[in-house]
Structure formats: structure tokens, C-alpha cells
Amino acid sequence: MKNNYDSxxxxxxxxxxxxxxxxxxxxxxxxxxxxxDKDGKMTGPAKFVTPESPAGTIHVDVLASRxxxxxxxxxxxxxxxxxxxxxxxxKLYSEPLIKESLSAGWGPMTYRQNTELKxxxxxxxxxxxxxxxxxxxxxxxxxxxxxxxxxxSYGYPLPHRGNTRNNGTLAGYSRITDGNPDTYWKSNPxxxxxxxxxxxxxxxxxxxxxxxxxxxxEVLDIDWTDPYAIKFEVQSWTGSDxxxxxxxxxxxxxxxxxxxxxxxxxxxxxxxxxxTKVRFVRILMTTSSNTYDSxxxxxxxxxxxxxxxxxxxxxxxxxxxxxxxxQHSPDQNQTATYCSSIDPxxxxxxxxxxxxxxxxxxxxxxxGVTNNLPAIIPIAMIYGNPEDAAAEIAYLKKRGYQVSxxxxxxxxxxxxxxxxxxxxxYLQFAAAIHRLVPDAKLGGxxxxxxxxxxxxxxxxxxRTSWLGRFLDYLKSHGRISDLAFMSFEHYPFAPCxxxxxxxxxxxxxxxxxxxxxxxxxxxxxxxxxxxxxxxSWSLDQSFVDMFGALWLAEYAGTLLTSGGAALxxxxxxxFPLHPGCHGWGTFGVFNAGxxxxxxxxxxxxxxxxxxxxxxxxxxxxxxxxYRSSNDLQDSSGEDLLAVYVVERPDGLWSxxxxxxxxxxxxxxxxxxxxxxxKNAAHFSGPVTIVTFGSDQYEWHSEGPNSxxxxxxxxxxxxxxxxxxxxxxxxxxxxxxxxxxxERN
Numbered sequence: 001m002k003n004n005y006d007s008x009x010x011x012x013x014x015x016x017x018x019x020x021x022x023x024x025x026x027x028x029x030x031x032x033x034x035x036x037d038k039d040g041k042m043t044g045p046a047k048f049v050t051p052e053s054p055a056g057t058i059h060v061d062v063l064a065s066r067x068x069x070x071x072x073x074x075x076x077x078x079x080x081x082x083x084x085x086x087x088x089x090x091k092l093y094s095e096p097l098i099k100e101s102l103s104a105g106w107g108p109m110t111y112r113q114n115t116e117l118k119x120x121x122x123x124x125x126x127x128x129x130x131x132x133x134x135x136x137x138x139x140x141x142x143x144x145x146x147x148x149x150x151x152x153s154y155g156y157p158l159p160h161r162g163n164t165r166n167n168g169t170l171a172g173y174s175r176i177t178d179g180n181p182d183t184y185w186k187s188n189p190x191x192x193x194x195x196x197x198x199x200x201x202x203x204x205x206x207x208x209x210x211x212x213x214x215x216x217x218e219v220l221d222i223d224w225t226d227p228y229a230i231k232f233e234v235q236s237w238t239g240s241d242x243x244x245x246x247x248x249x250x251x252x253x254x255x256x257x258x259x260x261x262x263x264x265x266x267x268x269x270x271x272x273x274x275x276t277k278v279r280f281v282r283i284l285m286t287t288s289s290n291t292y293d294s295x296x297x298x299x300x301x302x303x304x305x306x307x308x309x310x311x312x313x314x315x316x317x318x319x320x321x322x323x324x325x326x327q328h329s330p331d332q333n334q335t336a337t338y339c340s341s342i343d344p345x346x347x348x349x350x351x352x353x354x355x356x357x358x359x360x361x362x363x364x365x366x367x368g369v370t371n372n373l374p375a376i377i378p379i380a381m382i383y384g385n386p387e388d389a390a391a392e393i394a395y396l397k398k399r400g401y402q403v404s405x406x407x408x409x410x411x412x413x414x415x416x417x418x419x420x421x422x423x424x425x426y427l428q429f430a431a432a433i434h435r436l437v438p439d440a441k442l443g444g445x446x447x448x449x450x451x452x453x454x455x456x457x458x459x460x461x462x463r464t465s466w467l468g469r470f471l472d473y474l475k476s477h478g479r480i481s482d483l484a485f486m487s488f489e490h491y492p493f494a495p496c497x498x499x500x501x502x503x504x505x506x507x508x509x510x511x512x513x514x515x516x517x518x519x520x521x522x523x524x525x526x527x528x529x530x531x532x533x534x535x536s537w538s539l540d541q542s543f544v545d546m547f548g549a550l551w552l553a554e555y556a557g558t559l560l561t562s563g564g565a566a567l568x569x570x571x572x573x574x575f576p577l578h579p580g581c582h583g584w585g586t587f588g589v590f591n592a593g594x595x596x597x598x599x600x601x602x603x604x605x606x607x608x609x610x611x612x613x614x615x616x617x618x619x620x621x622x623x624x625x626y627r628s629s630n631d632l633q634d635s636s637g638e639d640l641l642a643v644y645v646v647e648r649p650d651g652l653w654s655x656x657x658x659x660x661x662x663x664x665x666x667x668x669x670x671x672x673x674x675x676x677x678k679n680a681a682h683f684s685g686p687v688t689i690v691t692f693g694s695d696q697y698e699w700h701s702e703g704p705n706s707x708x709x710x711x712x713x714x715x716x717x718x719x720x721x722x723x724x725x726x727x728x729x730x731x732x733x734x735x736x737x738x739x740x741x742e743r744n
Contacts, residue, residue, distance in 0.1 A: 055666045056632040058655070060645050062741070063675040067624040067647070069563045073616045074373055075404070076560060078568040079106035080532055081369060083114035083356035089152065089363070091596050092573045098368050100598055101572050104589045104605055105612030108404065109370045110531045110568040113378035115358060116410040117168025120155030121346050122358060122380040124392050130348075131299050137347035138299060144391035144436075146399050150360035156350040158383060160186040160307075162207060162339030164332065167414030167448055174337040176207060176311055179328030184225045186293060187285075188341035188425075189304035190385070196424045201286040203421055205306050208242060209281045209313065210336040215325050216275035221268050221312040222283070225294070228264035229306050231287035233257050234271055237280035243338055243416065246457045247464050251282055264289060268322075275315050283308075295345065305343065338416050344383045365401040369572065374404035376531060376568070378446075379433070381409035381425055382417060386432035394436040406433065407487055407531060408444040413454045419466045420459075423473035430482040441484035443529070445470065449491030449537055451509045453516045468520040475521075485565070486522055487531045488513075490555070495538035496581035503550055503660050504638050507558040514562055527565035534570045534587055541583030544591065544708070545699035546732050549603035549692065553658050553734045556611050557644025561625045569608065574598050576704075583701040591707060600711050603699070606692045607734060610714060614690045614736040615656045621649035628655075632666060640666070641729065648738075653683075655737040659693070659729040667726045672741050683721035684742035690716045693733025 084092060091097075115122040125142030132138040140156075157172060162185035164174040175183040187205040189195070196203060211217075220234055234257035239249015254271035285306045292303045314325040326335040361377075364370070377396065379389035396403050408429060412422045422445060430442050445467070447454060454466040463469055467486075474480045492509050493502055514528055522528070535542060535551045542548055552569070559567050574592035577584040589605035590598045616623055628643040642658040659666060672681035692714035699708050719725065723744055729735050 055668065056630055057669045057671055058628055058630045058641070058643050058657070060626060060628045060643075060653070060655070060670065060672045062626055062647070062653070062672045062681070067626055068561050069625045070622050071560055071565065071625070072620045072622055073612065073618050074107040074620045076566045077106060077556065077612055077616070078108035078110060078566060079104070079572045080110045080112050080568045080570050081359060081364070081572050082112040082570070083358050084573075086354045086357055088596065089357050089359060093359075093363060093367050093369075095368070097574065097596065097598070100590075101574070102368070102371060104608040105618065106569060106572070106608060107371055107612070107618070108373040108375060108566075108568075109572070110376035110407075111359070111364060111378060112532060112570075113358065113380065113407075113410045114168075114356060115155035116380060116382050117166070117414070118155055118157065118355060119161050119163060119166065119169060119172060119342065119383065120157045120352065120355070121344050121350075121383050122153065122155055124153050124358070124361065124380070124388075125150055125395065126153065128388075128391075131301075132295070135347065138295070138345060139301065139385045139388075140346070141385070141388045142391050142395070144394040144398070146395060150362040152360050153358045154351060154353050155355055155358070156346045157352055157355070158342050158344065158346055159350060160184060160343045160345060162337060162342055163416070164334060164336040164338070166416065168411060170332060173330050173332060173334055174339075176308055176337045176339075177209075177326055177328050177334040178330040179310070180330060181223070181309060184307050184309045185339060186307040186343040186345070187305035187339070188343055189301040190425055190428060191341055191421050192288065192304040194300065194304055195428060198424070200288060203424060205285045205340045207283045207308065207311070207340075208338045209311060209326070210243070210338070211279050211281070211313075211325065212335070214277040214279045216315050217278050217281065217313055218270065218272055218275040218315050219268060219313065219322055220271055220281065221266065221322060223266050223309040223311070224262075224264040225307045225309050226264065226291040227289045227293065227303055227305060227307055228262060228291070229259075229283075229285040229287065230262045230289055231260050232262060232283055232285040233259070234269060235282045235284060236276065236278040237282070242280040242282075247455045251457065262289075264291075281313065301343075301345070311337070340416070340418060341421060342383060344385060361396060361401070362399070365399070370402070374402035376405045376407060376529075377403050378407045378410060379429065381429050382412060382415055382422075386429045389429050390432040390436045393433050393440050397437050403440070405441045405443060405485055405529070407446050408442055410446055411448050411489070412445050413450075413466060414448045418456060419470040420473055423470050427474070427477060427479050427482065430479070434482075443483055443485035443487055445487070446531065447488035449489040449533070451492055451513055453520065465520050467517060467522065471521045480523065483526055485527050485529055486517060487529045488517075490530045490533040490567075491535070491537040493536045495536040495540045498536060498540055498542040498547065498582070500547060500662060503547065503554065506551055506554040507642060510555060510558040511562040514559075514564060528563070529565050530559060530567045532568055532570050538580065539578050539585045539587065540580035541585045541699065541701060541706075543585040543587065543604065544602040544706075546603055546694050546697060549607035549697070550658050550660065550732065550734060552604050552607040553611060553644075553656055554642055557642065557656055557658075561627070561644055577706060579703075584703060584706045600708060602708070603697050606697065606712050606714055610690060610692060610734055610736055611656070614738065615644070615654050616646060617648045617650055623648055630668070632668070641668070651740060652738050653741055657729055657735045657737065659731060659733045659735070662694070662732045665728055665730045667728050669726050670737065674743065676743070681741045681743045682723040683725060683737070683739045685720065685740055686718050687721040687725070687737055687739035688716065688718050689727065690714050690736040690738075691730055691733055693730045693735075695730055695733075
């Protein structure tokens with residue numbers, strides 16, 4: 001069909017009635033209708049397609065010296081398993097479900113640790129020893145000697161917790177404002193001179209009180225317990241959110257806020273002569289009494305750090321009594337507090353099986369979920385101890401399980417952990433692990449899914465980059481070699497802000513954040529791994545409609561083309577639909593029932609198969625990535641196509657092409673630039689075409705009964721290509737073109 005579009009006559013639509021406009025619009029072919037650009041403005045199509053006239057050309061730069069990255073699919077394209085609901089292990093770890101889950105084509109597995117997000121200690125091995133065996137309390141070390149079969153493992157919520165909440169949990173509460181005189185917060189003893197070998201002032205510990213809004217303060221009551229702070233400062237924050245925007249303000253010490261001879265006990269501080277309105281108050285502690293806490297004198301860790309029972313703040317009334325503005329409650333209604341660290345001390349009575357099941361390692365490695373490939377394994381570091389972590393890796397080594405990498409702790413930025421504190425723990429844990437397993441590849445810090453550099457309160461030199469300061473610490477201690485890889489999570493979009501136009505953003509976000517880490521000082525020889533990812537950190541219908549599929553292709557293509565070492569999709573097992581901002585969705589590649597039975601595949605399942613089984617050649621052979629360009633843009637100059645190119649080890653060139661346009665199909669030619677002149681090569685001979693798009697899949701939102709119809713599969717065809725061949729890219733689709741090339 002010839003293109004008879006008359007832009008002048010169509011522009012006169014403003015003189016037509018509403019009904020006439022609607023009728024004219026409906027009469028137009030889909031590819032002629034105006035559509036929103038990336039800013040949501042309606043525009044006419046930038047290019048028009050007819051079978052006889054390709055709309056544009058994709059240019060692929062295949063000069064060998066310009067390859068952007070190399071990778072092997074069985075190390076670079078993986079998936080993940082997280083904590084499971086209590087009682088779900090037996091349902092999920094069944095041969096049929098595992099086989100179906102593996103059919104998405106992902107290679108390696110990363111084991112996600114959720115207990116640290118819940119501010120809990122993790123007993124990776126239920127069998128082990130307590131530092132206080134008589135009371136079954138203290139610091140637990142799992143048994144490194146293989147004995148029974150570890151099928152389950154659980155968390156132990158920390159009794160000396162100081163965070164009301166963090167970026168991983170809204171359950172539990174801080175002991176600083178719980179109103180109970182018998183409970184207390186205590187900082188991590190492993191951040192003191194006894195373990196770091198450094199002055200305690202280099203690792204100051206702190207508590208921040210968030211009053212919720214600016215309120216008048218003149219008095220602070222601190223109910224210390226042992227060990228208490230001898231030297232500390234009380235400060236107020238001037239700026240916006242002290243926790244969420246740490247560089248948009250400054251801490252200032254109250255006029256009477258410097259204490260150099262603290263005596264512990266119940267201490268009243270008259271911070272200023274007249275009440276000052278503040279929202280955030282910080283107690284910054286630099287010297288400890290090193291007196292033993294309530295757990296006795298048998299373990300030196302009981303005397304290290306700082307401990308507070310309760311805090312009260314406000315103004316004095318006419319009778320000199322404190323008008324306390326802090327809400328004391330053992331739940332999320334308490335006045336929120338945040339802390340620098342938490343003592344991992346706990347007891348057997350703290351066990352919380354119903355908080356979730358961290359799959360036992362023996363089940364994990366023998367069930368088949370690892371696809372017989374080396375897995376990434378975590379250790380509990382933020383709320384653990386070095387000996388336990390070393391025992392864990394030694395256990396896996398003795399069992400003969402394949403471990404590729406060891407992640408050190410979980411989301412320290414989400415736990416409000418300072419980089420120097422994390423680094424100090426990192427070196428202690430690394431030394432302990434390497435004593436038992438010298439060849440273990442250690443890394444982290446497993447950042448939360450952010451799109452910009454992570455910032456913290458400035459240090460004495462004014463540095464605010466979390467990663468930059470962590471790397472500087474390792475380098476200054478001569479231990480940068482202990483960082484074998486850098487890992488972070490990728491959840492690019494807020495769940496209620498996912499719109500189709502955000503598809504344009506993913507390549508920019510991923511390539512940008514990877515460059516940020518390098519600019520922070522990450523050595524070029526340290527690979528970057530995204531060990532957990534999906535398009536958002538909370539559910540939305542976008543996960544399961546076509547947007548989710550196209551985003552996944554964009555993400556995988558961008559990461560590998562930009563030099564990333566590996567990505568791990570979240571998650572492996574089927575889970576039921578749950579409500580989100582724009583409809584019901586799920587993490588994963590299956591629409592499942594309440595008992596995890598698979599009802600149908602989601603759009604991301606088909607995208608995963610295209611990535612893992614069509615775009616690349618599955619296995620351990622090397623693939624190379626190359627850059628490309630195309631001349632199809634919308635009215636804002638944004639590419640309508642995203643093209644990701646690999647040279648496969650079987651001699652085939654494979655293009656994964658995302659057509660971002662929801663309304664229009666395009667015909668394109670492909671030209672390969674070999675350095676011998678533009679368009680020096682072309683597809684020749686049989687070219688396999690695999691397409692999955694809106695014509696194969698459409699999600700229908702019906703609450704818990706939401707489903708896709710049609711629901712796939714991808715369409716596969718083959719053509720005999722030559723220099724004049726063109727290829728059709730359907731609307732809102734992923735297309736794989738795979739074949740050999742020939743020079744013109």
C-alpha cells in the first residue's frame with residue numbers, strides 16, 4: 001500500500017467537530033495515527049512503513065577492535081532465589097516446578113539474603129555453637145563440618161536493634177524509643193579498636209532521632225546502660241531530610257552539646273538556653289566506657305561499643321519537668337530512630353521461623369535450581385561475625401558445591417551503614433574467610449537499586465560518595481585486592497511512575513550508573529555484577545504486560561554492551577499475582593496460583609527466552625558485543641529502535657531489536673560496517689527471525705484473575721537474505737535477527 005498521508009489536510013483537524021475527529025482518527029491505519037512522544041505529546045509518525053519501502057537502516061560497527069565487551073552466557077545471564085514464605089519450600093522445590101522455571105533459559109543462580117534486611121542474624125546452619133552455650137545466646141557460629149542435610153535456615157531478629165525501620169523492613173521496632181526500661185540498643189563491637197586496630201573516633205557510632213517535623217527542643221534525656229559514651233556530641237540538622245538527603249544540609253552541635261566526661265546512667269542535657277526547633281537530633285559517640293553490658297563479663301564483646309535504653313526530648317514546663325515529645329511504643333508508631341550499627345548478639349529464643357525460610361544450602365545445591373553452574377552465595381556481615389561467615393564458605397567448599405562469588409553483607413546503604421564501617425567489617429570478614437578458603441572471590445557492597453551515586457554525610461575532607469570512600473579505605477589499608485567484584489541491584493523505576501515513555505530511559509540509566517561507579521574509583525579490572533534486578537522494587541502491572549518484556553531486553557542488552565559482567569533477574573520461582581499501583585503483577589516469569597502452580601507465562605518469560613536462547617548461544621563460549629545506530633527517531637530525536645548486537649561463537653551475528661513504538665511497525669535494512677567503507681557487509685543466506693510483541697501477547701487486568709490473551713509464543717521464521725533484504729519489526733516488540741554476514 002502506498003503512503004497517501006497528507007500532512008496539510010490532516011493538520012486542519014482543529015476545525016472539525018469532536019465526532020468528526022474521532023471518526024477520522026479511527027479510519028486511519030494504526031501506523032498513521034498520531035502517537036505520544038517521550039514527553040507524552042501527540043505527534044504524527046516520524047517514519048512510515050510500507051512493504052516496498054524500508055523506513056530506515058540499522059548500522060552495526062563490527063570492526064573487531066571496537067568490540068565493547070566479552071561475556072559467556074553461563075556466567076553473565078542469571079536469575080535469583082530470595083527468602084521464601086514459611087511452608088513454601090516443599091511446594092517450590094519440586095522437580096516439575098524447577099524444570100519449568102529453568103525453561104526461561106537463565107543460567108547461573110544468585111542466592112539472595114533477606115535476613116539482614118529484616119535486621120536479623122542468620123543461622124545458615126541450624127547446627128553450631130554459641131559463645132554462651134549455657135544460655136544458648138551470644139554470637140553463633142555455624143558448624144563448618146558437613147553432617148546432616150540443611151534444608152531450612154531462618155533469621156533471629158536482633159534484640160538490641162536501634163533502627164525503627166530501614167529500606168528493607170517496616171516490621172519490628174527500635175529499642176531506643178520502645179518505652180521498655182529492660183531493653184536497649186547496642187552498637188556493633190566489631191567496629192571498635194579491639195577488632196579494627198584503629199582509634200574508635202575513626203568509626204564514630206551514632207543514633208539519629210526523627211521527630212517527624214520541626215519541634216522545639218531544649219532538653220535531652222539519655223538513659224544509658226553499659227557500655228556508655230564518655231565522649232559524645234548532640235547535634236541538630238539544618239536542611240531537608242537528614243537520612244534521605246544527606247548532602248542537603250549540615251549537622252550543627254547544640255551550644256551545650258559537647259560532652260567529654262560522660263558518667264552513664266540517666267543523663268539530662270540542657271542543650272540550649274531557649275528551645276530550638278529541629279526535626280533531626282543526632283548523638284555522635286567517639287569514646288566508650290568499655291564497661292560490660294547485661295550479658296556478663298565472660299565475653300569482651302559485651303563491653304565494646306555503646307548502649308542506650310531510652311531517649312526523651314522536649315522542653316521544660318514551669319515546674320521544671322520535661323514535656324517529652326517522643327512517642328514511646330514497641331511498634332512502628334514509635335518516634336523513629338536510626339543507628340550506625342547493631343550488635344549481632346542474640347539468643348535461641350529470638351528465632352522467627354514464620355518470618356521466612358532462607359533455603360538450606362544442601363537443598364539449594366542439590367535440587368537442580370543452580371542449573372549445575374557455580375552460584376553466587378552471600379554471607380551475613382552487617383549482623384554477623386567473621387568466624388561464622390568463614391565457617392559457611394568452608395562448609396560449601398567441603399561439600400564440593402560450586403561457588404563463583406561471595407557477596408559480603410546485604411544493602412549497607414539501605415541499612416544506613418557508613419562506608420568506613422562497612423569497609424572495616426569487610427576486611428575482618430575477608431581475612432577470616434581467606435584463612436579457610438584462600439581462593440574465595442569476595443565482593444560487594446550489594447547496593448540497593450539506585451540510579452545515581454550514593455551519597456552520605458560528608459567526612460572531614462568533605463567527601464560524600466559512599467563507594468568512593470569505601471574504595472579509599474580498602475586502598476589505604478593495602479587491601480583493594482580483597483575486592484574481586486563490585487555488585488549492586490537494579491530497580492530503576494518507582495512502582496507508581498512506570499509509563500511507556502520510560503522505556504527510553506533504561507539504557508541511559510544503566511550505562512550512567514556503571515560509569516558513576518568507575519568515576520568513584522572502582523578499578524577497571526574489578527567487574528561489575530548486577531546481582532538482583534527487575535524494573536521496580538514493588539509490584540505493578542508493568543511487570544507482566546509488554547512493557548516488562550521490552551524493558552528486560554533493553555536492560556540486558558545495555559548492561560552487557562556497556563561492559564557489565566553479569567546480570568541476575570529477580571526471580572526464579574512462580575508466585576501469585578499481587579496488587580500494585582496500576583494493576584496486579586508479580587516478580588517473575590509466571591502467572592501462578594495461590595499454591596504456586598503455574599497458570600501461564602508472563603511477558604518477561606518470553607523475553608527471557610529470546611535473550612537466553614535466541615540472542616546468545618547458551619553455554620560457556622565467548623560472545624562479543626558491538627555498538628550500533630539507526631535512523632529511526634521520533635519528533636524529540638529519541639531512537640524508536642534499540643539494537644543490541646553480539647557476535648556469537650558459532651559465527652553468527654545476532655541482533656536483538658526493541659521496537660519501542662506502541663502503534664507502528666517498521667521495515668528496516670541492516671548494514672554492517674567493517675572499517676572498509678560504510679555498509680561494507682550484509683546478512684547473507686538463511687537468517688532466523690524470532691519476534692515477540694503486542695501481536696503475540698496482551699495483558700488483561702481483572703484483579704486477581706488478570707491474565708494474558710493472547711499469551712504467546714514468539715513467532716519464528718527464516719528468510720534467505722541478501723544485500724537488499726529488509727526486515728519487519730512489529731509494533732511494541734522484541735525481534736532477534738540471527739545469521740551470517742557477507743562483504744559487499
